[in-house]
Amino acid sequence: MNQYIQNVLETVQKNHGHEAVFVQSVTEVLTSLEKVIAANAKYEKNRILERLVIPERAIIFQVPWIDDNGDVQVNYGYRVQFNSAIGPYKGGIRFHPSVNLGVLKFLGFEQIFKNSLTTLPMGGGKGGSDFDPKGKSDREVQTFCQNFMRELYRHIGPSVDVPAGDIGVGAREVGYMFGQYKKIVNSFDSVLTGKGLNWGGSLVRPEATGYGNAYFATEMLATRGTSFEGRRVAVSGSGNVAQFTVQKVTQLGGKVVTMSDSSGAIVDEEGIDAEKLAYIMELKNVKRGRISEYVNFNKSAKFIAGARPWGLTEASIAMPCATQNELDLENAKDLVKMGCIAVSEGANMPSTIEATEYFKANDVLFAPGKAANAGGVATSGLEMSQNAMRLSWSREEVDAKLRGIMKNIHQSARNAATEFGEPDNYVMGANIAGFRKVADAMIDQGV
Ligand code: NDP
Numbered sequence: 001m002n003q004y005i006q007n008v009l010e011t012v013q014k015n016h017g018h019e020a021v022f023v024q025s026v027t028e029v030l031t032s033l034e035k036v037i038a039a040n041a042k043y044e045k046n047r048i049l050e051r052l053v054i055p056e057r058a059i060i061f062q063v064p065w066i067d068d069n070g071d072v073q074v075n076y077g078y079r080v081q082f083n084s085a086i087g088p089y090k091g092g093i094r095f096h097p098s099v100n101l102g103v104l105k106f107l108g109f110e111q112i113f114k115n116s117l118t119t120l121p122m123g124g125g126k127g128g129s130d131f132d133p134k135g136k137s138d139r140e141v142q143t144f145c146q147n148f149m150r151e152l153y154r155h156i157g158p159s160v161d162v163p164a165g166d167i168g169v170g171a172r173e174v175g176y177m178f179g180q181y182k183k184i185v186n187s188f189d190s191v192l193t194g195k196g197l198n199w200g201g202s203l204v205r206p207e208a209t210g211y212g213n214a215y216f217a218t219e220m221l222a223t224r225g226t227s228f229e230g231r232r233v234a235v236s237g238s239g240n241v242a243q244f245t246v247q248k249v250t251q252l253g254g255k256v257v258t259m260s261d262s263s264g265a266i267v268d269e270e271g272i273d274a275e276k277l278a279y280i281m282e283l284k285n286v287k288r289g290r291i292s293e294y295v296n297f298n299k300s301a302k303f304i305a306g307a308r309p310w311g312l313t314e315a316s317i318a319m320p321c322a323t324q325n326e327l328d329l330e331n332a333k334d335l336v337k338m339g340c341i342a343v344s345e346g347a348n349m350p351s352t353i354e355a356t357e358y359f360k361a362n363d364v365l366f367a368p369g370k371a372a373n374a375g376g377v378a379t380s381g382l383e384m385s386q387n388a389m390r391l392s393w394s395r396e397e398v399d400a401k402l403r404g405i406m407k408n409i410h411q412s413a414r415n416a417a418t419e420f421g422e423p424d425n426y427v428m429g430a431n432i433a434g435f436r437k438v439a440d441a442m443i444d445q446g447v
Helices: 003-016 020-032 034-039 041-045 048-052 101-117 138-155 171-185 205-222 240-251 274-286 291-297 329-337 353-361 375-389 395-419 426-444
Strands: 057-066 072-083 089-095 123-129 161-164 232-235 255-261 264-267 302-305 317-319 342-344 365-367
Touching: 003 020, 003 034, 003 048, 020 101, 020 353, 020 426, 034 041, 034 426, 041 048, 048 426, 057 101, 057 138, 072 089, 072 101, 072 138, 072 161, 089 101, 089 171, 089 375, 101 123, 101 375, 101 395, 101 426, 123 138, 123 161, 138 171, 161 375, 205 240, 205 317, 205 342, 205 365, 205 375, 205 395, 232 240, 240 255, 240 274, 255 291, 264 291, 274 291, 291 302, 329 353, 353 365, 365 426, 375 395, 395 426
Parallel strands: 089 123, 089 161, 232 255, 232 317, 317 342, 342 365
Antiparallel strands: 057 072, 072 123, 255 264, 264 302
16 A cells, blocks of 8 residues: 555554544545555645544534423534535534444545535535434424534534534424524524525425435446346435435336335335335324334335345345445345345445445445435535525426536546546545545645
8 A cells, every 4th residue: 555545544543543434434535545646746745635634623512401301411512624625614414322523523524525526615524413313302303403503503604614414414403403593693694405495495405315326326327338227226224315315216217125224124025116105205204203114004015123125135236325334245245146236325434345345346336425425415505506696496407407416426436437547446536536626725725
């Protein structure tokens, strides 16, 4: 390995070994930059890698709140403002008990390259809390969101940092946070994306990550002269990204045979069509139920408690859309054994490094999350543009722009991979294309 990259990785490992997923994402990115670093002495001279792996700023705060029993609760709040070389910090907010600084550093670090790939002017950031909205009343969620924003508001702004949703943060939570921000600063700012349609949101933003994932996969499959048409597709998760991945894949002629949540996976050999998906959306978004309930609605389907969807049934395309490290080497082997030819990541870093290597070694087309799921943040960028112009584009207009952006991301990742001699290596291509723009901007702006 290039000596400069090795030195930086050793330092990150030494200082942050306890932040395992952060170290994993830094390792994945830096090792794939080997050729571009070796060919350009300016990056080492300006110590770009050392500067890239340290957030420009990380804020940790307490969020005290009162539950429905009148008891005082307290959670951690975080915002990691990672890199602002090409625009204001931009990245979602995650509410999940597993959230800690290391998880948000991993997500913020990935976001730098993803946002750069979209071609829009957005820096990288991420935030969240270890608060678990699951099982909480609507009033408790509202109280928590308001108290979270009571501190966060002073660190964000339309030209400073613009958060959005992520795991555990959807339209409801964005609404409560936006309402509180507006009350405190007395200004209707474009400070969050994923807003409701009648108060500044963009058409297609809810669908954008999943649709973008399917659009990216379409481009990637086309390089092998194939498409979703008639193919069986395994999807994991049943939240925002999974739902709209399933919707678009189905519209494009694919047959989705699995979905999941943290309690297990469903297999539906007949395919999850539009009507069945509508049931799942109502179940997860309105009733806030569990995926296991799907078998009550569709008796021929199976629920396998505690299982991940990989290898439960044949599928030639896999689209992990739940969470990080949900697809390991064993899962990758099962997928390949059962005929998988392509993987497109809707979630952030759902495949472990070993699984990714296995796909590569077995000639499976592999789209890393930072390219395949960039449609969400890209459409957030479009929401910011519409807010700045004080107008709204039609559904067709936003969808066409999203499609165009995903096509461009695919092309720039492929071009960079081809330039360095490995046209099918989307991990290397996406990382190099995202990195160059940010690194050059950092050099332009001085130390
Ligand atoms: P949601 O909260 O809407 O859905 C998350 C889904 O993943 C749920 O089905 C959840 O199950 C499941 N899940 C969460 N944690 C685990 C776990 N530890 N094990 C198994 N299943 C789990 O989140 P999103 O759909 O928004 O996000 C999914 C992924 O996509 C994340 O990696 C996120 O970072 C990424 N992403 C999201 C974007 C967006 O626009 N929303 C943009 C780009 C990336 P359960 O209901 O049981 O918790």
